[in-house]
Amino acid sequence: MIDIDKWQEIFSTIRKxxxxxxxxxxxxxxxxxxxxxxxxAGKGLENGIHxxxxxxxxxxxxxxxxxxxxxxxxxxxxKYVKFTNKDYERIINENKNLERISSRYNIRGNDQxxxxxxxxxxxxNTVHPDMEFIENSFPIKGRFINSIDIEKQRKVAVIGDxxxxxxxKKGESPIGEYIKxxxxxxxxxxxxxxxxxxxEERRRVYIPISTAQxxxxxxxxxxxxxxxxSEMTDDESEQFEEKLKASFASNHNFDKEDDRAIYIxxxxxxxxxxxxxxQGIRMFIWIIGVGTIxxxxxxxxxxxxxxxxxxxxxxxxRKAIGATPWSVVSSILQESILITSFAGYxxxxxxxxxxxxxxxxxxxxxxxxxxxxxxxxVAISATILLVVSxxxxxxxxxxxxxxIKPVIALRDE
Amino acid sequence: xxxxxxxxxxYITGNNKLHVLKGLDLxxxxxxxxxxxxxxxxxxxxxxxxxxxxxxxxxxxxxxNNTLMDxxxxxxxxxxxxxxxxxxxxxxxxxxxxxxxxxxxxxxxxQGVNRKKRNMIALDYLDxxxxxxxxxHMPNELSGGQKQRVAxxxxxxxxxxxxxxxxxxGALDSKTSLEVMDLFREIxxxxxxxxxxxxxxxxxxxxxxxxxxxxxxxxxxxxxxN
Numbered sequence: 001m002i003d004i005d006k007w008q009e010i011f012s013t014i015r016k017x018x019x020x021x022x023x024x025x026x027x028x029x030x031x032x033x034x035x036x037x038x039x040x041a042g043k044g045l046e047n048g049i050h051x052x053x054x055x056x057x058x059x060x061x062x063x064x065x066x067x068x069x070x071x072x073x074x075x076x077x078x079k080y081v082k083f084t085n086k087d088y089e090r091i092i093n094e095n096k097n098l099e100r101i102s103s104r105y106n107i108r109g110n111d112q113x114x115x116x117x118x119x120x121x122x123x124x125n126t127v128h129p130d131m132e133f134i135e136n137s138f139p140i141k142g143r144f145i146n147s148i149d150i151e152k153q154r155k156v157a158v159i160g161d162x163x164x165x166x167x168x169k170k171g172e173s174p175i176g177e178y179i180k181x182x183x184x185x186x187x188x189x190x191x192x193x194x195x196x197x198x199x200e201e202r203r204r205v206y207i208p209i210s211t212a213q214x215x216x217x218x219x220x221x222x223x224x225x226x227x228x229x230s231e232m233t234d235d236e237s238e239q240f241e242e243k244l245k246a247s248f249a250s251n252h253n254f255d256k257e258d259d260r261a262i263y264i265x266x267x268x269x270x271x272x273x274x275x276x277x278x279q280g281i282r283m284f285i286w287i288i289g290v291g292t293i294x295x296x297x298x299x300x301x302x303x304x305x306x307x308x309x310x311x312x313x314x315x316x317x318r319k320a321i322g323a324t325p326w327s328v329v330s331s332i333l334q335e336s337i338l339i340t341s342f343a344g345y346x347x348x349x350x351x352x353x354x355x356x357x358x359x360x361x362x363x364x365x366x367x368x369x370x371x372x373x374x375x376x377x378v379a380i381s382a383t384i385l386l387v388v389s390x391x392x393x394x395x396x397x398x399x400x401x402x403x404i405k406p407v408i409a410l411r412d413e
Numbered sequence: 414x415x416x417x418x419x420x421x422x423x424y425i426t427g428n429n430k431l432h433v434l435k436g437l438d439l440x441x442x443x444x445x446x447x448x449x450x451x452x453x454x455x456x457x458x459x460x461x462x463x464x465x466x467x468x469x470x471x472x473x474x475x476x477x478n479n480t481l482m483d484x485x486x487x488x489x490x491x492x493x494x495x496x497x498x499x500x501x502x503x504x505x506x507x508x509x510x511x512x513x514x515x516x517x518x519x520x521x522x523x524q525g526v527n528r529k530k531r532n533m534i535a536l537d538y539l540d541x542x543x544x545x546x547x548x549x550h551m552p553n554e555l556s557g558g559q560k561q562r563v564a565x566x567x568x569x570x571x572x573x574x575x576x577x578x579x580x581x582x583g584a585l586d587s588k589t590s591l592e593v594m595d596l597f598r599e600i601x602x603x604x605x606x607x608x609x610x611x612x613x614x615x616x617x618x619x620x621x622x623x624x625x626x627x628x629x630x631x632x633x634x635x636x637x638x639n
Binding site: 005008009012013016017313314316317318319320321322323324325326327402403405406407410 | 462465467468469487488491492494495496500502506507508510511515519520522523524525527528567571
């Protein structure tokens with residue numbers, strides 16, 4: 001196969017038949033290019049939408065109190081439901097399949113925080129240690145709130161990396177230093193970051209809920225409870241919600257059919273919906289992609305058929321001069337493989353380049369489109385598929401042309 | 414050199430069977446300059462195709478250089494064509510996208526001679542045809558006579574034992590025809606058997622032996638010594 005002379009012969013044939021070379025190459029390059037753009041766009045869309053969910057655990061459920069809307073046992077509608085630490089403890093006792101749980105107490109009033117001479121407004125979240133995993137707020141320095149902080153009501157804080165950036169000078173670590181929340185000093189024990197679209201998620205200050213309830217006179221008030229549950233089917237998830245609601249209804253004296261007394265937000269449902277939608281989109285993209293490839297195959301096959309037809313007389317001349325059938329077939333095949341693989345590569349490079357340019361030019365906080373990376377192995381397989389089918393499409397007529405008697409081929413005008 | 418005995422060949426087109434060669438006997442010795450004549454449809458071109466192993470035959474036998482040419486594989490046939498035979502056609506049959514020297518060199522490509530060497534040899538043959546200055550020209554830049562001389566050079570380059578020419582002057586004017594015939598005579602004088610199919614009397618008269626084909630068999634033979 002490695003025969004320099006043969007390649008020189010093939011190259012000289014290609015050079016002298018530029019149009020047909022271009023047409024063959026173009027259909028392959030275009031097919032691969034379109035496939036890559038398609039796959040990349042689909043992936044980018046998926047990544048973009050998906051990143052909206054990354055900031056919270058996929059299996060999280062958030063419960064917050066509301067106001068009753070149905071009268072129950074003589075109590076008029078309009079009663080405010082209030083959560084306390086007891087609700088938190090009851091949920092733990094009643095549910096075996098909890099993975100994480102944290103309650104939250106909202107500090108009223110301004111949320112200004114000062115550090116040395118700097119100050120700014122940040123979201124203050126009072127939490128249990130498990131919030132680390134519900135919010136996906138993982139420490140990059142130091143640690144998160146732990147159970148001893150809760151137990152001893154320590155005045156400690158974990159701050160977001162953007163908080164650090166806003167408050168601290170470059171190269172200065174705030175860990176071990178004190179920040180003041182409404183005048184009360186808290187010791188910074190950790191800095192977290194999140195993989196999130198929204199900067200807000202990285203501009204939080206976490207402090208232990210027990211400390212907050214004590215320092216900011218919250219008593220045992222809880223404003224919301226967040227849970228993470230183990231993987232559930234749709235039915236199980238629905239039953240779990242019903243059970244939660246029933247438990248709150250009997251403990252807070254409201255009708256369990258009342259859907260305004262408490263609010264339950266189940267991330268699982270949202271994520272499932274999107275997963276299903278994306279399965280659909282992905283399949284759609286694949287159908288179009290396969291269609292594009294088939295169109296490419298048909299294009300290449302067509303051109304190869306014409307090429308061989310056009311070269312019938314040349315084949316006859318070559319055979320009269322002493323070309324063996326195999327040398328005729330193999331030179332046509334090698335020519336087609338060379339053109340299709342080179343063109344496929346060009347399409348690959350152009351497609352990937354376009355995706356890179358798009359990726360560089362979309363804003364980092366885009367909610368719809370992100371990282372349009374293409375599965376290169378898919379692109380390469382598609383190129384190989386085109387090369388192989390182009391060769392088969394060329395092989396069959398080439399074989400036939402090589403087999404016909406030189407006389408007949410010579411007669412062909 | 415060439416020995417044919419009881420050669421039959423028919424073409425089948427649809428339901429019609431056309432019996433072209435009907436038991437043809439012919440012997441041609443090495444170094445002969447032979448012309449084959451006959452009216453159109455007499456079978457002279459078919460005979461040439463069989464002699465050139467471009468086409469098969471149905472019955473009888475054909476020996477080329479004492480080797481039986483029957484049931485050859487395509488590969489074997491290609492080798493014989495390459496080593497033993499040179500072809501010259503009425504319509505020249507040069508490859509249009511190759512220049513003169515590349516066209517001449519092509520048979521050597523199939524013998525595995527490297528590019529540099531075969532182009533050198535080809536240039537030498539073109540020089541002998543008086544076409545050295547035209548080596549880089551494409552076929553469509555050459556006149557009919559020049560094209561035919563390129564084709565003759567291509568037929569000569571593999572040093573064949575037999576050159577088969579099918580109406581080599583059919584597309585040329587009479588002056589160029591004479592020049593081409595002179596070339597064939599020159600080639601013949603170097604010991605190569607030359608067989609020319611023609612229907613022109615003044616062409617055949619320049620050969621040593623004239624074979625008339627009529628209805629698929631040898632009608633008459635005429636040997637001249639001029």
